[in-house]
Amino acid sequence: MSKTTAKAFSNIALVKYWGKGDEKLRLPVNSSVAVGLDGIFTITTVEFSESYAQDEVEIDGEQFNDSEKTRVSQHLDLIRQRAGMNHRAKVVTKNNFPKAVGAASSASGFAALTVAAAAAADLKLSEKELSVIARQGSGSATRSVAGGLSVWHKGSDSETSFAERIEYPSEWDIRVLLVFVGEVKAKKISSSVGMNLASTSPYFKTAVDEAQQNIERLRQALSQKNWSGLGKVIEDECYRLHMLCQTSTPNILYWEGATVDIFQKLQQLRLQGIEAFFTVDAGPHVHVVCQQRDVAKVKSEIESIENVNSIVECGIAGPAIIISEDLF
Ligand code: PMV
Numbered sequence: 636m637s638k639t640t641a642k643a644f645s646n647i648a649l650v651k652y653w654g655k656g657d658e659k660l661r662l663p664v665n666s667s668v669a670v671g672l673d674g675i676f677t678i679t680t681v682e683f684s685e686s687y688a689q690d691e692v693e694i695d696g697e698q699f700n701d702s703e704k705t706r707v708s709q710h711l712d713l714i715r716q717r718a719g720m721n722h723r724a725k726v727v728t729k730n731n732f733p734k735a736v737g738a739a740s741s742a743s744g745f746a747a748l749t750v751a752a753a754a755a756a757d758l759k760l761s762e763k764e765l766s767v768i769a770r771q772g773s774g775s776a777t778r779s780v781a782g783g784l785s786v787w788h789k790g791s792d793s794e795t796s797f798a799e800r801i802e803y804p805s806e807w808d809i810r811v812l813l814v815f816v817g818e819v820k821a822k823k824i825s826s827s828v829g830m831n832l833a834s835t836s837p838y839f840k841t842a843v844d845e846a847q848q849n850i851e852r853l854r855q856a857l858s859q860k861n862w863s864g865l866g867k868v869i870e871d872e873c874y875r876l877h878m879l880c881q882t883s884t885p886n887i888l889y890w891e892g893a894t895v896d897i898f899q900k901l902q903q904l905r906l907q908g909i910e911a912f913f914t915v916d917a918g919p920h921v922h923v924v925c926q927q928r929d930v931a932k933v934k935s936e937i938e939s940i941e942n943v944n945s946i947v948e949c950g951i952a953g954p955a956i957i958i959s960e961d962l963f
Contacts, residue, residue, distance in 0.1 A: 636722070638682040639755040640961045643746035643779045644952030645675040645732070647811060647914060647922040649869045650849050651876040652774050652787065653842075654833040661774045662796050665846035666789040668853055669775070670924075671782040671952030672811055677743035679728040680962040681751040683715075687723035694728045710745065710772040711752055717768075718756035726752075727962040732947070741826070745772030746779035750955045762954065766797035775826075782954035786850070800954075804860045808927035809951055814937055815920050815944040816893035824887050826917035832883040842879050846872070862926070866912035869924055873914040880917075891919040893942035900936055909933065 646669040654664040690708045692699040699707060711724055726748065730740055749769040753760050760768075762780060770777035771793075778785045783800040790796030803809070833839055849868050856864035880887040898913050901923065905911075911925035911933045925933050930948065937943055 636683050636720075636755060636757055638680060638961055638963075639751045640678060640680040640958050641747045641749075641751035641754070641955055642676055642678050642958050643743045643750060643776075643955035644671045644673055644782060645677075645740070645743040646671045646775060646778045646782075646785070646952070647813075647916065647924075648775065648778075649865075649872060649914065649924070650846060650853055651872050651916075653830055653876045653879055654839065655774070655830065656789075658831075660793050660796075661770050662793070663774055663787070663789050664843045666850050667778070667787045667846070668784065668801075668850060669778045669787070670784050670809065670811060671779060671954075672813065672949035673952040674947045674949035675732045675743065675813065676952070677728060677730050677740070677747040678958070678960075678962060679726060679744070679747035679751045681711075681724055681726050681748065681755040682963075683720070683722040683724045683752075683755055685722055687725055690723050690726065692726045692728075695730060706772070707748065710748060710768075713768055713771060714749075714752040714756050714758065717753075718758050720756065724752065724755070725963065729962060741773035742775035742779045745769050745776035746955045748772065749776065749780065750957065754957055763797050763799070765955070766799075767793060770796060770798075780955050782952050784951065801854075801857070803857050806860070807862065810925055810927050810930050811949045811951075812923040812925065812930070812934060812937070813920065813947040813949060814897060814923060815946070816897070817891050817919060817942050817944065819920075819944055824889075824917070829880060829883070829887050829889075829917050832885070832887065833879050835884040836879045836882040838878065838882055842875055845875055849875070862910055866910055866924070869912045869914050877915065889918055890915065891942070893940055894919045894921055896940045897921045897923070897937060897943070900940060901933075904933065904936060 652667040787798040
């Protein structure tokens, strides 16, 4: 058993995951699709050893709080069970972006933890097996194992619910601008809590059916190389997730004024022939999906909006990987 470090990238869902069929296994109510983001990542080093009395977990130089620690330990248990050993671990992890602000830190976090811990326990697992394990830490992490443009198959049980890469037209030089709005602080309602309220929305059942249809619409846009069609699906999916949030009990409103200002700016740009599309996860920040040729214009227009804090430009990331630089 040796110390191992992994790097995994965040991802942004184009067809969203917002509702679980099985809480414990984190099986989703619908399949989803996401792109990996190369500008936002987590690096995690894991070492299992008899010398640790308990799991030690440190993130960005600070200890995890108790509930975060329990979640990490439970995830390590999946690896320990599989490897047939019981050693505790030291885990040191670093994000290059603020955690819990709605920029999918749990996605890159649990993907990096899974890949590092599996290798540190000498397990030789396929990408599919790693994706299945990562999913149990955080649903969206299953897609960060695969990277690229990936589809997370809803599946019918744990083994069939995993992500794999799908092709997109090579002439699309896709960029995602992550636009932080307002003060970058921890969100009030985590995605886990918010998602568990989804089924209280009177529109839940229809929304699940719609998500499945939107996967088909997205696949069609890809095969027809229809960029505008893809954009329409992306924005429909953003509205679908937030409609569920806004009609849950209690109601959840993740957006801020600047969030909507960005939507309107992109709508105006479209009238000028610039096709950039918005999507928003469980927070106020906006991910703008566009093509490289339009990045400069889109960025300068968005920068002029009040309360836009900062913009991180991302290309499409690869899968989670083992790297040689250990964090301790
Ligand atoms: O993986 P979780 O439990 O953090 O849920 C993520 C949910 C969203 O990011 C809001 C949507 C998605 O499909 O990634």
